[in-house]
Every structure is written in C-alpha cells, then in structure tokens.
Amino acid sequence: MSQQDTPTTALCRHSAEAIWYRDQNLVDDLLGKQPFVAAASRHILGRPLTAGQLAMVEAVLVVLMEHGMTPSAISARLTYLGAPESLQGGVAAGLLGVGSAFIGTMEDCAQMLEAIACATQPDAAETAARTLAQRLVAERRSAPGFGHHLHKPDDPRAVALLALADRHEVSGPYVAALRRLSVALDEARGRHLTINATGAVAAILGDIGVPARAMRGFALISRTAGLVAHLLEEQQQPSGRFIWDLVDHAIPYNAGDPT
Numbered sequence: 001m002s003q004q005d006t007p008t009t010a011l012c013r014h015s016a017e018a019i020w021y022r023d024q025n026l027v028d029d030l031l032g033k034q035p036f037v038a039a040a041s042r043h044i045l046g047r048p049l050t051a052g053q054l055a056m057v058e059a060v061l062v063v064l065m066e067h068g069m070t071p072s073a074i075s076a077r078l079t080y081l082g083a084p085e086s087l088q089g090g091v092a093a094g095l096l097g098v099g100s101a102f103i104g105t106m107e108d109c110a111q112m113l114e115a116i117a118c119a120t121q122p123d124a125a126e127t128a129a130r131t132l133a134q135r136l137v138a139e140r141r142s143a144p145g146f147g148h149h150l151h152k153p154d155d156p157r158a159v160a161l162l163a164l165a166d167r168h169e170v171s172g173p174y175v176a177a178l179r180r181l182s183v184a185l186d187e188a189r190g191r192h193l194t195i196n197a198t199g200a201v202a203a204i205l206g207d208i209g210v211p212a213r214a215m216r217g218f219a220l221i222s223r224t225a226g227l228v229a230h231l232l233e234e235q236q237q238p239s240g241r242f243i244w245d246l247v248d249h250a251i252p253y254n255a256g257d258p259t
Contacts, residue, residue, distance in 0.1 A: 024042075037058050041054065041057055055170075056161075063201065065223065065226040066226040072094040072103065072223065075096070075097050076227045077090070087231055095224065107215050110205070116181060117172075132184070133181060133189075137189055143193070145196060152194060153192050158200035161200040162204075165204050172206075
C-alpha cells in the first residue's frame with residue numbers, strides 16, 4: 001500500500017503530553033469549557049454549530065431519550081435478565097432495535113424531504129410535495145415521519161420542536177418541505193395525518209446540515225441515556241421475569257396442521 005493509499009483519520013491524535021479531538025486540545029480547549037452536546041456535535045460533523053443549532057440538537061436528544069416500554073426497552077431488560085453482569089449488553093440489545101420501524105425513521109423521512117427541499121422555486125417545491133403525497137397514497141405506503149397510534153390529531157412533541165426551531169431561527173428548507181408535504185398528504189388522503197416527532201427531528205437535523213445517514217446516530221446517543229435508566233430501574237425493580245412469564249402464558253403452543 002502506498003503512502004497515498006494509507007487510511008487516515010481526522011478525529012483524534014495524541015502524544016505523551018496531550019490528546020486532541022480533531023483540532024482541539026482536550027484539556028485546554030474542551031474540559032470545563034464546552035458542554036457535551038457542543039463537543040459531540042463538532043466531533044461528529046467536523047464543524048461548530050451556532051447557539052440556535054446547539055439548542056435544537058439538545059431538544060432533539062431530550063425528545064428521543066425515552067419512549068416507555070417499547071421493544072427497545074423490553075429487549076434491553078430481557079437481555080439484562082439473562083446477563084446481569086453486562087450493562088453494556090442490555091444497552092446494546094436495546095440500541096439494535098433503533099431502526100426503520102422504531103425511533104430511527106428520521107433517516108427515511110429526511111431522504112423523502114430532500115427532493116422537496118432541493119427545489120429552488122416555491123412552485124416546484126409545492127409540485128414535488130403534491131406528487132410525492134399522491135404517489136404514497138396511491139401505492140398505500142406509509143409516510144415516514146407522519147402518523148402516530150396515540151398522538152392525534154397532532155403529536156405535541158413535533159409541534160413543540162418545530163415551534164422551537166422557528167424561535168431559534170433554525171427552520172429552513174427541510175422544515176418548509178415537511179410542512180408542504182404535511183399539507184399535501186392531508187389533501188391526498190382527505191383527512192389529517194399528524195407530523196410525528198421523528199418527522200420534526202428529520203427536518204430540523206436536515207436544516208442543521210446533518211446528513212440523512214448520520215441522523216440515526218443522534219437517536220442512538222439519546223436512546224442510550226434512556227436505556228441506562230431502564231436498566232438501573234431493572235436493577236431496583238425487576239420486570240424482566242414478569243415480561244417473560246407474561247409472554248410465555250399469553251402465547252399458546254400451536255403445532256399447526258400436520259398435513
């Protein structure tokens with residue numbers, strides 16, 4: 001392998017005297033001077049964020065942290081039941097459930113919004129939103145970032161996040177695309193469909209400049225805190241055995257038709 005082909009990293013370097021995160025000295029520039037969200041965002045994206053953008057990343061992390069006894073939390077608790085010596089194993093099990101069906105749907109939503117957001121003329125953006133909405137309805141496909149089984153007619157988390165983005169002047173073409181698509185979906189369906197929390201997150205992170213394929217990473221950072229809380233509660237008030245027994249008794253054996 002030639003020197004030109006040798007892989008490199010821009011994330012960290014160290015010497016006997018110091019450690020650098022990118023171009024910042026850990027001790028001199030970061031410790032006691034930058035909060036975690038600012039340092040983590042700069043490390044991930046390779047650039048500092050504005051005060052408004054940092055406030056929105058903070059809000060996103062808070063919104064995504066906890067969802068109750070969802071498959072992610074249940075997986076973490078049951079894994080911890082089997083391996084109580086491994087806190088990280090329980091957290092990892094819960095994080096594996098962050099995907100296109102739960103919590104991580106902002107990636108698919110952001111990719112959907114991109115075509116609308118990239119339209120430079122308002123008429124083109126409206127047309128793109130309307131065309132996408134009509135196609136989704138005609139094909140009976142769900143729209144990632146829209147709909148919720150509990151929060152109706154609107155998801156209060158999304159309403160609060162979008163209002164906060166407006167207040168911090170972070171709302172841009174992705175938030176505009178989300179709102180255009182929301183109107184278009186309501187028209188195509190003939191009834192209202194709420195923007196859910198991950199839809200708002202996708203639009204806000206898109207306007208901050210987070211690539212769609214990196215958005216789920218922010219969900220993982222946030223969800224880690226929630227899962228640690230679940231496992232601490234599991235240590236103090238175990239529910240894993242109860243969940244196991246509940247499923248064991250609720251799902252009967254059925255061998256099916258032997259023929």
